[in-house]
Amino acid sequence: xxxxxxxxxxxxxxxxxxxxxxxxxxxxxxxxxxxxxxxxxxxxxxxxxxxxxxxxxxxxxxxxxxxxxxxxxxxxxxxxxxxxxxxxxxxxxxxxxxxxxxxxxxxxxxxxxxxxxxxxxxxxxxxxxxxxxxxxxxxxxxxxxxxxxxxxxxxxxxxxxxxxxxxxxxxxxxxxxxxxxxxxxxxxxxxxxxxxxxxxxxxxxxxxxxxxxxxxxxxxxxxxxxxxxxxxxxxxxxxxxxxxxxxxxxxxxxxxxxxxxxxxxxxxxxxxxxxxxxxxxxxxxxxxxxxxxxxxxxxxxxxxxxxxxxxxxxxxxxxxxxxxxxxxxxxxxxxxxxxxxxxxxxxxxxxxxxxxxxxx
Amino acid sequence: xxxxxxxxxxxxxxxxxxxxxxxxxxxxxxxxxxxxxxxxxxxxxxxxxxxxxxxxxxxxxxxxxxxxxxxxxxxxxxxxxxxxxxxxxxxxxxxxxxxxxxxxxxxxxxxxxxxxxxxxxxxxxxxxxxxxxxxxxxxxxxxxxxxxxxxxxxxxxxxxxxxxxxxxxxxxxxxxxxxxxxxxxxxxxxxxxxxxxxxxxxxxxxxxxxxxxxxxxxxxxxxxxxxxxxxxxxxxxxxxxxxxxxxxxxxxxxxxxxxxxxxxxxxxxxxxxxxxxxxxxxxxxxxxxxxxx
Numbered sequence: 001x002x003x004x005x006x007x008x009x010x011x012x013x014x015x016x017x018x019x020x021x022x023x024x025x026x027x028x029x030x031x032x033x034x035x036x037x038x039x040x041x042x043x044x045x046x047x048x049x050x051x052x053x054x055x056x057x058x059x060x061x062x063x064x065x066x067x068x069x070x071x072x073x074x075x076x077x078x079x080x081x082x083x084x085x086x087x088x089x090x091x092x093x094x095x096x097x098x099x100x101x102x103x104x105x106x107x108x109x110x111x112x113x114x115x116x117x118x119x120x121x122x123x124x125x126x127x128x129x130x131x132x133x134x135x136x137x138x139x140x141x142x143x144x145x146x147x148x149x150x151x152x153x154x155x156x157x158x159x160x161x162x163x164x165x166x167x168x169x170x171x172x173x174x175x176x177x178x179x180x181x182x183x184x185x186x187x188x189x190x191x192x193x194x195x196x197x198x199x200x201x202x203x204x205x206x207x208x209x210x211x212x213x214x215x216x217x218x219x220x221x222x223x224x225x226x227x228x229x230x231x232x233x234x235x236x237x238x239x240x241x242x243x244x245x246x247x248x249x250x251x252x253x254x255x256x257x258x259x260x261x262x263x264x265x266x267x268x269x270x271x272x273x274x275x276x277x278x279x280x281x282x283x284x285x286x287x288x289x290x291x292x293x294x295x296x297x298x299x300x301x302x303x304x305x306x307x308x309x310x311x312x313x314x315x316x317x318x319x320x321x322x323x324x325x326x327x328x329x330x331x332x333x334x335x336x337x338x339x340x341x342x343x344x345x346x347x348x349x350x351x352x353x354x355x356x357x358x359x360x
Numbered sequence: 361x362x363x364x365x366x367x368x369x370x371x372x373x374x375x376x377x378x379x380x381x382x383x384x385x386x387x388x389x390x391x392x393x394x395x396x397x398x399x400x401x402x403x404x405x406x407x408x409x410x411x412x413x414x415x416x417x418x419x420x421x422x423x424x425x426x427x428x429x430x431x432x433x434x435x436x437x438x439x440x441x442x443x444x445x446x447x448x449x450x451x452x453x454x455x456x457x458x459x460x461x462x463x464x465x466x467x468x469x470x471x472x473x474x475x476x477x478x479x480x481x482x483x484x485x486x487x488x489x490x491x492x493x494x495x496x497x498x499x500x501x502x503x504x505x506x507x508x509x510x511x512x513x514x515x516x517x518x519x520x521x522x523x524x525x526x527x528x529x530x531x532x533x534x535x536x537x538x539x540x541x542x543x544x545x546x547x548x549x550x551x552x553x554x555x556x557x558x559x560x561x562x563x564x565x566x567x568x569x570x571x572x573x574x575x576x577x578x579x580x581x582x583x584x585x586x587x588x589x590x591x592x593x594x595x596x597x598x599x600x601x602x603x604x605x606x607x608x609x610x611x612x613x614x615x616x617x618x619x620x621x622x623x624x625x626x627x628x629x630x631x632x633x634x635x636x637x638x639x640x641x642x643x644x645x646x647x648x649x650x651x652x653x
Contacts, residue, residue: 070552083546087568097554
């Protein structure tokens with residue numbers, strides 16, 4: 001439905017968005033995820049029409065809208081700080097889109113009531129925006145955009161200004177709202193938990209480019225690049241070498257200590273360097289050597305960080321590189337997890353099937 | 361941790377202290393003189409520092425002679441017309457400044473204030489040079505063959521209005537600029553996003569958002585113009601005499617302080633009445649944040 005074809009945006013010599021190609025389907029909850037300054041908001045503004053691309057085209061339902069002004073695009077935006085009109089009541093804000101399109105007054109009243117009902121603000125129509133809480137303002141912004149029944153709703157970090165609890169609650173409400181209305185959502189955020197919990201597909205952006213575009217689980221399980229692996233969740237990176245490469249399996253030697261076997265094609269020749277990634281929750285610490293179907297590296301506990309539901313152990317491997325292991329607080333004795341001492345020498349162990357091979 | 365409400369409470373407790381000096385200042389230099397002027401207006405006569413304290417309403421009866429209300433009415437019309445033209449010129453200028461890049465904003469504002477560095481009297485004499493029969497404007501008009509004879513520009517109502525508009529611009533632009541500059545630019549994008557074109561966005565977002573600034577600017581221009589005497593004195597003629605000129609002449613050439621005081625008192629009352637009506641109909645603080653906590 002929405003097609004972004006090789007879109008770039010340049011300010012002077014700074015390239016903010018670089019050769020982005022994306023397709024978003026009808027009724028999709030699509031998320032653009034990336035750190036601040038990665039160009040995700042600029043990409044959103046290009047779709048909304050507030051910016052014109054330096055190159056490339058944007059198509060909506062097959063129609064080129066690259067140079068269509070924002071007020072003629074069937075696309076509405078929920079702004080980061082809501083941008084509610086401070087001199088208008090809640091009613092005035094929500095009715096704005098219908099009023100400027102000169103809909104009859106009766107229809108406006110009916111649809112505004114309905115929209116406020118949908119976002120749970122019935123009865124607050126006469127308030128001024130300044131009299132509302134952050135969460136309520138957020139809902140007004142949503143109602144104001146949704147009342148126009150746009151083809152696409154763009155949301156620019158809509159939950160970033162809210163308290164954590166309210167933000168979490170709004171996540172579910174947004175997902176429900178999207179499912180109920182069937183409107184295509186394009187949601188920009190730097191918060192990977194928001195992206196993972198709501199989106200059907202996530203595009204990870206870094207330095208103006210899309211690094212990977214996939215459903216959340218796939219993104220987490222098999223990140224395509226080191227950046228994605230590190231930005232979505234956290235990841236330990238090990239430098240390894242291809243030790244053996246057969247037609248349907250290959251082996252990677254990590255830290256000159258342990259050989260990891262993988263099925264499939266290596267995509268590289270023996271001796272080539274690769275990066276092996278393991279997530280902190282895929283690792284465990286053990287006083288025993290790795291057994292069958294396990295790999296392990298030897299190291300010394302450097303630091304323990306208590307985070308409530310788990311303890312993060314920072315372990316310095318014998319080759320000098322650090323590893324982070326997430327240990328669930330299943331057994332805490334006298335304030336020590338698993339009775340582990342600081343400075344104790346342990347094995348970092350993982351199941352042979354875990355981990356991803358990254359080529360860059 | 362300090363409780364913010366308690367801190368605010370302590371701050372509010374110190375407020376009278378902060379308000380003290382300005383209250384004292386206004387009492388000594390505003391309230392007392394106004395009271396004196398009002399007192400003078402009821403005194404029979406006051407010459408050479410000697411007065412007989414005879415209470416009379418004679419000066420007010422004299423002030424209501426048709427001549428004086430007519431001059432007062434003319435003053436109101438001149439003030440209104442000149443303020444309207446000032447607003448018409450100031451609004452686009454303020455928009456331009458507010459939507460310029462920050463560095464240019466600073467320079468443009470500096471240019472707006474620049475004329476205030478030169479005394480108004482000096483600047484008005486330069487207007488004489490421009491508007492006189494052999495002046496710059498007439499020469500340009502003749503060079504362009506628009507007129508054959510020099511046009512009478514100086515000492516006309518036109519010159520007075522021109523002077524007012526010119527003199528008031530530095531007071532009209534800054535408040536409008538401030539209001540527009542404080543406006544969240546995302547509001548304009550939100551409006552366009554919701555389907556409003558540029559014209560509708562201007563009418564429904566920019567105008568209401570600038571209302572407080574316009575109100576401040578109009579007040580700052582209209583009221584001083586109402587009582588001004590310098591500009592009509594220098595640029596005007598007999599038919600553009602304003603109430604300010606009448607009052608000045610009572611205190612200077614006329615030496616009729618009580619009558620001048622009566623005229624002044626009427627003007628002060630009129631302005632106060634006007635402000636009260638204006639605030640009732642339009643509270644400049646209301647449309648901005650809008651909220652009553």
